[in-house]
Amino acid sequence: xxxxxxxxxxxxxxxxxxxxxxxxxxxxxxxxxxxxxxxxxxxxxxxxxxxxxxxxxxxxxxxxxxxxxxxxxxxxxxxxxxxxxxxxxxxxxxxxxxxxxxxxxxxxxxxxxxxxxxxxxxxxxxxxxxxxxxxxxxxxxxxxxxxxxxxxxxxxxxxxxxxxxxxxxxxxxxxxxxxxxxxxxxxxxxxxxxxxxxxxxxxxxxxxxxxxxxxxxxxxxxxxxxxxxxxxxxxxxxxxxxxxxxxxxxxxxxxxxxxxxxxxxxxxxxxxxxxxxxxxxxxxxxxxxxxxxx
Amino acid sequence: xxxxxxxxxxxxxxxxxxxxxxxxxxxxxxxxxxxxxxxxxxxxxxxxxxxxxxxxxxxxxxxxxxxxxxxxxxxxxxxxxxxxxxxxxxxxxxxxxxxxxxxxxxxxxxxxxxxxxxxxxxxxxxxxxxxxxxxxxxxxxxxxxxxxxxxxxxxxxxxxxxxxxxxxxxxxxxxxxxxxxxxxxxxxxxxxxxxxxxxxxxxxxxxxxxxxxxxxxxxxxxxxxxxxxxxxxxxxxxxxxxxxxxxxxxxxxxxxxxxxxxxxxxxxxxxxxxxxxxxxxx
Numbered sequence: 001x002x003x004x005x006x007x008x009x010x011x012x013x014x015x016x017x018x019x020x021x022x023x024x025x026x027x028x029x030x031x032x033x034x035x036x037x038x039x040x041x042x043x044x045x046x047x048x049x050x051x052x053x054x055x056x057x058x059x060x061x062x063x064x065x066x067x068x069x070x071x072x073x074x075x076x077x078x079x080x081x082x083x084x085x086x087x088x089x090x091x092x093x094x095x096x097x098x099x100x101x102x103x104x105x106x107x108x109x110x111x112x113x114x115x116x117x118x119x120x121x122x123x124x125x126x127x128x129x130x131x132x133x134x135x136x137x138x139x140x141x142x143x144x145x146x147x148x149x150x151x152x153x154x155x156x157x158x159x160x161x162x163x164x165x166x167x168x169x170x171x172x173x174x175x176x177x178x179x180x181x182x183x184x185x186x187x188x189x190x191x192x193x194x195x196x197x198x199x200x201x202x203x204x205x206x207x208x209x210x211x212x213x214x215x216x217x218x219x220x221x222x223x224x225x226x227x228x229x230x231x232x233x234x235x236x237x238x239x240x241x242x243x244x245x246x247x248x249x250x251x252x253x254x255x256x257x258x259x260x261x262x263x264x265x266x267x268x269x270x271x272x273x274x275x276x277x278x279x280x281x282x283x284x285x286x287x288x289x290x291x292x293x294x
Numbered sequence: 295x296x297x298x299x300x301x302x303x304x305x306x307x308x309x310x311x312x313x314x315x316x317x318x319x320x321x322x323x324x325x326x327x328x329x330x331x332x333x334x335x336x337x338x339x340x341x342x343x344x345x346x347x348x349x350x351x352x353x354x355x356x357x358x359x360x361x362x363x364x365x366x367x368x369x370x371x372x373x374x375x376x377x378x379x380x381x382x383x384x385x386x387x388x389x390x391x392x393x394x395x396x397x398x399x400x401x402x403x404x405x406x407x408x409x410x411x412x413x414x415x416x417x418x419x420x421x422x423x424x425x426x427x428x429x430x431x432x433x434x435x436x437x438x439x440x441x442x443x444x445x446x447x448x449x450x451x452x453x454x455x456x457x458x459x460x461x462x463x464x465x466x467x468x469x470x471x472x473x474x475x476x477x478x479x480x481x482x483x484x485x486x487x488x489x490x491x492x493x494x495x496x497x498x499x500x501x502x503x504x505x506x507x508x509x510x511x512x513x514x515x516x517x518x519x520x521x522x523x524x525x526x527x528x529x530x531x532x533x534x535x536x537x538x539x540x541x542x543x544x545x546x547x548x549x550x551x552x553x554x555x556x557x558x559x560x561x562x563x564x565x566x567x568x569x570x571x572x573x574x575x576x
Contacts, residue, residue: 041387042387042388042391044384045383045384045385045387045388046384046388047384048380048381048383048384048445049381049384049385049388049445049446049448049449049526050381050444050445050446050526051388051446051449052446055441055442055446056441056446056450059440059441059442060440062439062440062441063436063437063440066436066439066440099341099342102334102337102338102341102342103338103342105334105335105338106335106338106339106342109331109335142552145515145551145552145555145556146548146551146552147515147516147518147519149431149519149522150518150519150522150529150532150548153522153532153533153536154356154359154536154544155352155356157355157359157536157539158352158353158355158356158359159348159349159351159352159355159356160348160352162342162343163342163343164342164343164344164348164349164352167342167344233427233429234429236429236432237429237431237432240431240435240522240523241522241533244342250432251435251523254432254435254436254439255435266428266432269427269428270424270427270428273427274423274427
């Protein structure tokens, strides 16, 4: 069997080839242009950030040896040869970890409650008045954009040192982040039930309660769990500014060069984050089916 | 014409038993969960030293602070702040780029359709996971020990912590790519590297570019805070001004951060549209 490949006449082919080459050349030129701009921006940034490759190469060994040192006990042995000595402070650390988890839990719950109260006003389809929507949206944006730890710094001064500042900082940041996500779920909700409820003469509140809420609760819970996961990470560094949790221990260990403690605390944080990730993932799968797991 | 129909509830009950007579466990599950959640909340509030008096005192203090913040005023240090803002943007751009460059090859190793053996893939994935489990601020502290205080430590901190995130995201993008093009390359006699270069990369590069831009955006936020531990940028100024209670300068710095983040959001949104089209951005 022979396969015949039809080849275009020479003239036609030449025109097409020329057009093709031109198109490719134009694309390449644009790519080159973009690459040059990007490279220029990188150079500018390197100057701005005082990048000094010599420091990096001179101290690169430090980075490796830092990990070598944090994995070495005071006795000079590797940490895993004497786990009891390595994790000597586990009682204290576990307590601080518990505090970290509580901070993120309470913060997430308070934040989710506020986000729940505000999101109906921020959603396009349910907000009672445009000016209200504008105000609530700007408020949420503010709470979301200012980093949690900046709030923590200010709250530490207002509320005093301790986990309370951390909780409030996480609560405000979560309100901003969840409020936006929640209102997006509401915007995607089916409006027919609302019309049905409204046609019976129900108030705005009943419309929300009986028409919107049943559609969105699963999404809310899923996002709140996801936020909890993120907040555990965030709460682990709240201690850096004195707002409670395991971060306090960690920053002391790093600053005072208690090397093996650094690795031990890092290990407990990583393990906790793993456990929280896996269990919230499992919980979300359990509660809302596989499709909500992403 | 039929009027409003009268339903016999008893008949409905008999027809849909699982709606009307749910087992006690199903009916109790929701209230039980709520009670448990509230119980933990109350325990947490007590354990974390929440007291109404402290809360009210703190709020009034906060009210004072907010009053003192108005009007925002940089005093005479505007040039310093602008330079610090530039530093922050530089940190975000450089850190993200470095992370992307290093994460691309590693993400290939972590992708199921490139490296089929799960024994090889598993340690790489766990490695990336544990990098991601450590917060950027912690990496910043570690790098400060290595290269000293300053923005360079911030660049490296962002690079390392994003390396973990990118490794995971990129490998997911690669796993989502269409295998047919790779098979096509293989069928025409291409080597494994050819498969990656001509079969995979053209599919995943736009996705990756979108993610990198998005991270530059979110890293502008992270870069503002790593200064708090001494890794350069506008966070350093912010933390200093908060510590010395210069509230007008604090509010000015916060405003600067908000404006910068909004500007970066806008630019990178436009760029993402240009690179991957309107459809994929949502």
